[in-house]
Amino acid sequence: MSYLLRKLSSSLLALLVIITITFILMHVIPGGPFDSEKKLPEPILKNLNARYHLDDPLWVQYVDYLKNLARGDLGPSFKYETRTVNDIIREGFPVSATLGAIVILIALFVGLFLGVIAALNQNKWQDYGAILLATMGVSVPSFIVAGLVMYIFAVKLRWFPPALWEGPKSMVLPVISLAGLPTAVIARLMRSSMLEVLNQDYIKTAKAKGLATKVIIYRHALRNAILPVITYLGPAIAGIFTGSFVVENIFAIPGLGKWFVQSITNRDYSVILGVTVFYSALLIFMNMLVDIAYAIVDPRIKLSDMKE
């Protein structure tokens, strides 16, 4: 299992690098978190800094931060006195995760379907239609889709609410905005890998054996063609999360993305730091799951491990 060990150690190292970089970046930002329009009196500032341990040497702060992280404590918010970063994540993340999960499921379903249809009808109208859709999906950014569907379906047609997060009806527009890109990429990946697989010898063998086309496609082609799509899932999840920063803001969805953007505007460093570390850890964990899934689905990886 050297493949998985290697991936695991990479992931842990990546996480440490991320925490360190984020920590350093947040502390070299010119101006402290308590700078504002009217200058605070010196003693108050001193007390505030002492309260949040900002007067300790940097490396002490760093070690403290790591220690707290190990306990799962991401620290207090500098701007909202009564809230911690953990509170904010606990509140916002379930919303963002629900949105993200729906988006990835729909993107997988529609993307795989489009890709397979396109590959099976290569150079026919279904193929051109799917390619056209996919190229558009890659080209139109999520926030523009969000603006347009909001204008058409919420402002003009009034089919869906233009904002907030109340019930399934309010999910439709944000999901459409976010799902476009991953759907398009999955469709493109699936199409090209399906075309490649359909040319392989084992498909010809299956055909020669006299298997029904359906069986060949579902049992032989699909299972092999889906591999590149699995590797894309990691980046896809990352893309959906970053995309949700903007989409959650446009639709006023109380998710983590909205909090994150707000903390950028407020320059609330501990929240920025905490959410970044949280997202990075989550993505690294997801990538690891994807790698494991890949090793399970693709037996060639295990084989190469045994040879080593």
Add this chain to the structure above:
Amino acid sequence: MKETNIPAELFQPAEQDLDKLEAIVRPSMSYWADAWRRLKQNRAALVGLVIISLLVVMAIIGPYLNEWSYSDQVLSEANQPPSSKYWFGTDALGRDLFTRVWHGARISLLIGFVTSITSITIGTIYGSISGFFGGKVDEIMMRIVEIFYGIPFLLYVILLMLVMEPGLKTIIIALGAVYWLSTARIVRGQVLKLKEEEFVLAARTLGASTSRIILRHLIPNTMGPIIVMMTLTIPEAIFSEAFLSFLGLGVSVPKASWGYLANDGIKAIRSYPWQLFFPAFFISLTMLAFNLLGDGLRDALDPRMRK
């Protein structure tokens, strides 16, 4: 098989002129001429190329086509719909959107091109060094890439933008710093394959130095994939800039990139939808054009994709 009898007198000796036999009938075609021939057959890629040329021309002359500059405010004429006076309408401060859209095109295209060139250069150098030296060097260098690959890069661009002072230069540095990773991977893979070829051995035997082999022999031979990467990085950079401007981390006012204009437009979507429509249309058109061209270039330049 049926036997056929052909009388011997029907046979005639073939003309044997060695000069004619070895003559090259068709003009020889360089790699680039061949690629251009392929690209010309790809209608979608040509459409992309034409759109990009038009966009570049409009970015250059567009802001001068009417009497307003991108920062002129006519408050009495705020939020005007498109008309013969204001071709794309005006924004909340009475600024002419036509001029602002083409001014935004300059910023977005500039960011696209410069970021792409910067990141591709870094990635190419990094990847070719890693691939050429192989062994431990390669292991460590690729391990670093792998670690950075796991980082959600837009988060890091956001952090970098917070740390550095906002502006055009910062965006280009921040984006260039994250986009080189995939180029490094691709170039490394190519160099790893190419360095075993005879022409590298020949160059080595003739006493070429390592840097000469990398710069004069290996990198030119990976130009195909590099150009494809470059074309496909441009729309990504334009998208990221728009995204950052959308979060309020882009270029500073009164300069206006497309992302900034789109953000303004979304705020006004209920009453003045054209303020979103025009920048949104041109962002999408630009990304579409570069994607079409990039896909076409990949088919034309990447030997592995050839059927």
